[in-house]
Amino acid sequence: QVQLQQSGPGLVKPSQTLSLTCAISGDTVSSNSAAWNWIRQSPSRGLEWLGRTYYRSKWYTDYAVSLRRRISINTDTAKNQFSLQLNSVTPEDTAIYYCARALVGAFVDWGQGTLVTVSS
Amino acid sequence: DIVMTQSPVSLAVSLGERATINCKSSQSVLYNSNNKDYLAWYQQKPGQPPKLLIYWASTRESGVPDRFSGSGSETDFTLTISSLQAEDVALYYCQQYSRTPFTFGPGTKVDIK
Numbered sequence: 001q002v003q004l005q006q007s008g009p010g011l012v013k014p015s016q017t018l019s020l021t022c023a024i025s026g027d028t029v030s031s032n033s034a035a036w037n038w039i040r041q042s043p044s045r046g047l048e049w050l051g052r053t054y055y056r057s058k059w060y061t062d063y064a065v066s067l068r069r070r071i072s073i074n075t076d077t078a079k080n081q082f083s084l085q086l087n088s089v090t091p092e093d094t095a096i097y098y099c100a101r102a103l104v105g106a107f108v109d110w111g112q113g114t115l116v117t118v119s120s
Numbered sequence: 121d122i123v124m125t126q127s128p129v130s131l132a133v134s135l136g137e138r139a140t141i142n143c144k145s146s147q148s149v150l151y152n153s154n155n156k157d158y159l160a161w162y163q164q165k166p167g168q169p170p171k172l173l174i175y176w177a178s179t180r181e182s183g184v185p186d187r188f189s190g191s192g193s194e195t196d197f198t199l200t201i202s203s204l205q206a207e208d209v210a211l212y213y214c215q216q217y218s219r220t221p222f223t224f225g226p227g228t229k230v231d232i233k
Contacts, residue, residue: 037222047170047213047224064221079180105217106160108181110169 002026004099004111012093012118018086022099022111029075029082030055035102038073038084041113042095052080052102089118121217122147124225132233139201141228143214148194151218158218161190161199164211164227173212174199206232 008020010100020038023091027034035054041047053073063071072085085094123146133139149158156179157177162170172181174190187202201208209232214225 046226047215049220049222049224052220062220100169102217104175105158105222106172106175106215107162107170108172110171113169 002101002109004101004109006097006099006111008114008116010115010117012089012116013120014090014118015088018089018093018097018116019083020097020099020114020116021081021083022103023079023081025080027101028077029080030077032056033103035105036075036082037100037107038100039065039107040095041094041098044092045095048095050084050086079113090111091118094101094118121221122149122219124214124216124222124223126212126214126225126228128228129226130229133201133204134233135206136203137233139204139208139230141199141212141214143197143199143225143228145195145216145232146198147218149216149218150194157193157197158192159190159192159197160215160217161188162213162215162216163208164213165209170213172230201230204230204232 003025005023012018035052037052040052051073053061070087075082094117096113096115098113100107101109125144127142159177161174164170173184178190188201191198211227213227
């Protein structure tokens, strides 16, 4: 059974960097069949896919075009986790952030969610 | 980007009756190379993350009751709950994973009449 445990601050100041981590148990971040995603949910935007990373003999990342200049998804194979960094946040980035494991593209397993509020 | 739309926005169904949710994509999500539709359905209850119900448009995820079924192809899809139970009250989302950015529908709220 795969479990994803999210951690990170729930309050970030405008213009600063949002950082969240997703620790994986029951699978490995360097799996050749899974992809590791970040998704957020807000009343104004609904469910919004932010990006993913996956390993298929080498590492790949894909990002939502609208966030490409501000987002970074990284992996830590020693700790079996992946992380999200979103720079220069504004109140519009306030949302519940989820990490999710995808198999054949669909999101099979989800983290518990982290409400991140951008406010001074 | 592929835009996903859903109808209705909400519906109320009597216990034991059928609930039907529609989803439409702005482009086909069917891959001719493997004849699979890259379409998933999720259920979300308050305070919880979405839960995968259906993938490949009609394949039920392990452990999902067989009253949930998915159908459709290319751009038009349906999620059917054949006999609504109290625990099915939730929001339901469709999602395409045929190409990035992966996109979700706006959701359909299902309630008991």
